[in-house]
Amino acid sequence: MGPDHTCGAVFVVNNPPMTSRLVKFLMLEHVRDNPLINAKEIINHFRMEYGVLLKYYFAWSGKELAIKEIHGGDTLSYHQLVWFVDSLLKTNPGSHVAFESDPITHKFVRIFI
Incomplete structure (x- = not known):
């Protein structure tokens, strides 16, 4: 067997295949701790933590x-x-709460407390 692969099934170690579900699994606690984290911070986290370009x-x-x-x-x-x-x-008896939704689509319109 030669060192060159022609089947196309070989992945580059520096950039393995990623999925959104895998990113969710790995970042769930980070997002829970910091819900305002943005995509660029997640990309940097993957680069620093795993050495992967996401x-x-x-x-x-x-x-x-x-x-x-x-x-x-x-x-x-x-x-x-x-x-x-x-x-x-x-x-809270005596409180005034007005909750409105569209009667046809049942979509939320507004709430007043």
């Missing part, structure tokens, strides 16, 4: 996946807001 898309997408795992999706957040309004009215 593409901007994977850094951004991995952060978005981490935020979604930490806080849940939009639907969960909406249901938590409805729960919050109900709990607020139950535990």
Whole structure:
């Protein structure tokens, strides 16, 4: 067997294949500690910590996946807001809370407390 590979299945060690899910897995605690971390800081972290050149898309997408795992999706957040309004009215009698959503699409419009 010769030293030259022609199958195309050999990866460069300095730049292994990355996925957004892998970035999310490796950066989850960092994003939890610092939710304002940006993609360039994630790229720098991968370069310094792992010696890997991470593409901007994977850094951004991995952060978005981490935020979604930490806080849940939009639907969960909406249901938590409805729960919050109900709990607020139950535990604080006499409080005024106005929660508005579109009657057709059920999308959040505004809340006044």
